[in-house]
Amino acid sequence: MANHRAAWTDERAEQVIGELLRVGVILSVVVILIGAVFYFLHHPAARANYRTFHSEPDDLRSIARIAAGAVKLRPREFIQFGLLLLLFTPVARVAFSVFAFAAERDRTYVIVTLIVLGILISSIVGHI
Amino acid sequence: MPITEFSGLIFLISGLAGFLGALTGLGGGVVVTPVLTLLFGVDIRYAIGATLVSVIATSSGAAAAYVREGFSNIRIGMFLEIATTAGALFGAWLNSRVPTSALAIIFGLVLLYSSYLTVRARHGTHTTQNADPLAVRLRMNSSYPSAGRRIEYVVQRVKAGFSLMFAAGTISGLLGIGSGALKVIAMDRAMHLPFKVSTTTSNFMIGVTAAASAGLYLFRGYIDPVLAMPVMTGVLAGSLLGARILVEAKIKALRLIFGLVVAFLAIEMIYGGMSGRI
Incomplete structure (x- = not known):
């Protein structure tokens, strides 16, 4: 590991990306399943009703509020937090690729990847 | 319906959809939305939201x-993701301007096309000469492993592929599906990528595209x-299982059956949209 920089190749980046995606999906599924257990314990008599659309409450629509609710172990927010982790998994993959292309000194692809990351972040910005 | 029963049922159906989707290469997400809206009376917007989440999970998984394994081409994927993510944002914006009945009709048309693709056999194209100069500049030409050696390939018509990818991204953002079928067409027909490369690279791109509209x-x-x-965990479990027992032998009959089911759902969606039921 003396020459850390030269060690970055497409193959090694692919290994890390594969691992990143796997960990992200597993983590989110675990959080979602724990949230599901909370939910069924708290609301055993709830009934499914999705016939009419009336947007989700504010607590389930902003990242900060979802996180705050998840910390308080509120079941719906907890599941939603797991879904957020899933949503961030591809974003983390793209963010890592910026670093990997930079380490390979591939300027064109650093720019390409930054554009993709910018588009992804623009969809989240303003709704934190 | 009590929530526990409802969730259990949705989990099983999503699991089946994910399983068949993985076996036939169509993806599970595309049938979950019609099943939720037609069978369970779920509003199409909730159905689209839940399905999109499952699409991110299966693609990433x-x-x-x-x-x-070295089949997917990260450079091609990343470059085309500019088009698919921009398209996805546009599609998600369009989604809020379009009445749900129109969403159902468009969904039905995309399903009809998907069922046609499922039944029809695909031929991977593969070129080794006369690469698009843009592909050379973007270092897209590469190789993939096959039986212990590397097989070289070059990339054609990058601009055409890029434009098709914007359309695929728009459909993905509008309907909450991976639109893997459209992505594969852009890479098969326009860019002439080998079968293995286009399939895996398209799958690789689906998660990022879906994250943009999610x-x-x-x-x-x-x-x-x-x-x-239940939708996300079901589709994910089903598709992982399907990918594991991918046996080529009986795939043909299965593709035909699944294609017919998808065609049936497509017609029901179009009818539901036209009659104003959805």
């Missing part, structure tokens, strides 16, 4: 395996955690 869906309140939970 499968890509985790593919990417390490943010907007979340903030618009389309993603209900209690509905998304």
